[in-house]
Amino acid sequence: MRLLLVKVITFFVFFATNLQAQQAPQLALGKPVKDTLALKLDSSKTQVKEFGNQSIQKYKEQKEFQYGDDEPKGLSWWDRFWRNFWDWINRLFGQRESTSSGPSMWPSILKYGAMAICIVLVVFIIFKLAGVDFKWFAGKSKAVDVPYDESLENIHEISFEDEISNTLQKGNYRLAVRLLYLQTLKHLSDREIIDWQPNKTNVAYVREMQGEKGEEAFANLTYQFEYIWYGDFPVDRTAFAQIQQSFQQFNGVWR
Amino acid sequence: MEQEMFNQRTDLSELSRAVEQIRQQLGKIIVGQQGTIDLLIAGLLANGHLLLEGVPGVAKTLSAKLVAKSIAATFSRIQFTPDLMPSDVLGTAVFSPKTAEFQFRRGPIFGNIILVDEINRAPAKTQSALFEAMEERQVTVDGKTYKLEEPFMVLATQNPIEQEGTYRLPEAQLDRFLFKVEIKYPTLEEEIEILEQQHQQDTQHQLEEIKPVLDIAQITSLRATIKALFVEPKLLAYAAQIVNETRQNKALYLGASPRASLALINSAKAIAAMAGRDFVTPDDIVKVATPVLAHRVMLSPEKEMEGLTTSDIITQIIKKIEVPR
Numbered sequence: 123m124r125l126l127l128v129k130v131i132t133f134f135v136f137f138a139t140n141l142q143a144q145q146a147p148q149l150a151l152g153k154p155v156k157d158t159l160a161l162k163l164d165s166s167k168t169q170v171k172e173f174g175n176q177s178i179q180k181y182k183e184q185k186e187f188q189y190g191d192d193e194p195k196g197l198s199w200w201d202r203f204w205r206n207f208w209d210w211i212n213r214l215f216g217q218r219e220s221t222s223s224g225p226s227m228w229p230s231i232l233k234y235g236a237m238a239i240c241i242v243l244v245v246f247i248i249f250k251l252a253g254v255d256f257k258w259f260a261g262k263s264k265a266v267d268v269p270y271d272e273s274l275e276n277i278h279e280i281s282f283e284d285e286i287s288n289t290l291q292k293g294n295y296r297l298a299v300r301l302l303y304l305q306t307l308k309h310l311s312d313r314e315i316i317d318w319q320p321n322k323t324n325v326a327y328v329r330e331m332q333g334e335k336g337e338e339a340f341a342n343l344t345y346q347f348e349y350i351w352y353g354d355f356p357v358d359r360t361a362f363a364q365i366q367q368s369f370q371q372f373n374g375v376w377r
Numbered sequence: 378m379e380q381e382m383f384n385q386r387t388d389l390s391e392l393s394r395a396v397e398q399i400r401q402q403l404g405k406i407i408v409g410q411q412g413t414i415d416l417l418i419a420g421l422l423a424n425g426h427l428l429l430e431g432v433p434g435v436a437k438t439l440s441a442k443l444v445a446k447s448i449a450a451t452f453s454r455i456q457f458t459p460d461l462m463p464s465d466v467l468g469t470a471v472f473s474p475k476t477a478e479f480q481f482r483r484g485p486i487f488g489n490i491i492l493v494d495e496i497n498r499a500p501a502k503t504q505s506a507l508f509e510a511m512e513e514r515q516v517t518v519d520g521k522t523y524k525l526e527e528p529f530m531v532l533a534t535q536n537p538i539e540q541e542g543t544y545r546l547p548e549a550q551l552d553r554f555l556f557k558v559e560i561k562y563p564t565l566e567e568e569i570e571i572l573e574q575q576h577q578q579d580t581q582h583q584l585e586e587i588k589p590v591l592d593i594a595q596i597t598s599l600r601a602t603i604k605a606l607f608v609e610p611k612l613l614a615y616a617a618q619i620v621n622e623t624r625q626n627k628a629l630y631l632g633a634s635p636r637a638s639l640a641l642i643n644s645a646k647a648i649a650a651m652a653g654r655d656f657v658t659p660d661d662i663v664k665v666a667t668p669v670l671a672h673r674v675m676l677s678p679e680k681e682m683e684g685l686t687t688s689d690i691i692t693q694i695i696k697k698i699e700v701p702r
Contacts, residue, residue, distance in 0.1 A: 354609060
């Protein structure tokens with residue numbers, strides 16, 4: 123704190139002195155003073171000394187006076203590449219005099235271009251850290267881009283006959299009903315009666331079936347599926363046979 | 378015929394009858410607004426508090442009054458004003474010269490159905506008086522805790538347009554409302570019907586004709602029935618995914634809380650029971666997702682500037698998540 127105070131006082135003293143020194147000279151009014159200063163003519167002879175070429179050469183040969191970068195020996199091609207690259211960057215952005223006949227514009231363009239890119243990059247990082255959504259600059263985006271997660275089970279890739287057969291062998295009638303329902307959705311989707319989307323509820327498909335052939339039957343199949351799959355209602359062999367028949371009848375209409 | 382294959386595990390006949398009676402009661406005065414009426418009933422059955430939002434004159438207060446009148450329970454109305462104090466809501470200790478002691482005088486919060494009219498006209502200080510009552514169903518004053526009687530339901534109304542003399546509800550309070558029910562303008566046909574109805578008899582007379590159809594014991598019993606409904610574990614995961622996505626979505630500044638997940642499942646159960654099912658389907662969750670979540674989340678400033686609403690984002694989130702099937 124004390125040091126800071128000393129620094130501040132020093133600064134102000136220096137600033138005040140400097141300011142006084144810079145003030146314009148004022149005219150002093152009064153009695154003129156006689157100038158006592160007189161110039162004397164220098165009559166001594168000047169002896170010009172010159173470096174001899176031999177002396178210069180002698181100094182140049184001494185290692186202590188060689189300031190250039192030595193090419194280190196034993197560098198790999200990778201090290202040489204990077205050395206040349208940084209040399210090139212230094213030449214490009216360094217205060218090097220142009221050796222060509224006229225001044226080239228390219229170094230300046232590249233220099234300021236690189237500076238502009240750096241500034242944009244810094245601004246981008248700041249905005250990104252601040253959580254600014256850049257889509258906003260592009261105007262109103264009513265529909266937010268929603269990444270679409272593919273269904274774990276694509277109904278178009280399931281071999282329903284095999285899967286249902288395997289499930290029935292294991293006695294899992296509940297799962298078999300689910301496969302029957304998915305198969306029905308695939309049939310309807312293949313015939314473009316419904317628009318299959320993994321995010322749609324069954325009620326949405328029932329709505330899409332309105333006015334179509336088998337509308338009521340599909341609503342019943344959906345009802346059965348929901349009770350068994352979501353409601354965890356038990357289903358035995360007899361009940362499954364009845365349900366399977368309903369599904370087969372419905373799917374038969376669309377074959 | 379196929380529908381006879383499944384016998385309900387839970388007897389929902391009493392619930393269906395009660396729901397139908399309340400629908401009829403509300404339908405006597407409220408024209409149209411079927412979605413709103415269903416949410417009001419679902420909120421009542423799911424043991425939740427409701428925030429009714431709409432422009433002036435769309436029967437927000439009337440709807441709340443009708444729900445209250447349909448139940449044989451104590452009813453209090455608190456008109457929220459800028460100078461309302463917490464003690465005006467909760468109650469205060471009053472000195473009794475007879476006993477020379479301070480006695481607690483209960484405020485209007487001590488009732489079964491509480492209508493908080495124009496809730497956003499009171500400042501945060503008064504709003505926070507409701508926190509404990511709404512969540513823990515109790516009131517603590519001067520170090521003493523008073524339990525509120527069940528059923529306890531807060532029906533609050535607010536106007537989304539008016540900014541003069543209003544305060545935005547604290548997030549902690551918004552989170553305590555099960556649904557925010559948005560009451561829209563009636564259609565042309567509905568408005569004509571309202572005029573015809575009012576031409577014959579004014580609302581005050583109509584309200585006097587409304588008789589309670591449910592008592593406290595029935596409500597308690599119906600709520601217990603709903604709580605016991607079956608929910609497939611995959612659907613619990615589905616509801617959790619929806620809520621979790623509100624926390625990940627970049628369009629939202631504030632996501633929904635775990636309380637919102639519970640609210641989503643409880644209200645989906647109520648919707649399922651009202652549909653005559655003793656289990657929940659994905660459609661039940663989708664139906665209540667917007668009323669449950671839209672008021673609990675906050676839009677990012679950029680999306681707000683784009684003119685999007687929290688309801689738009691919830692709809693987009695639902696479209697993003699795969700329905701368990």
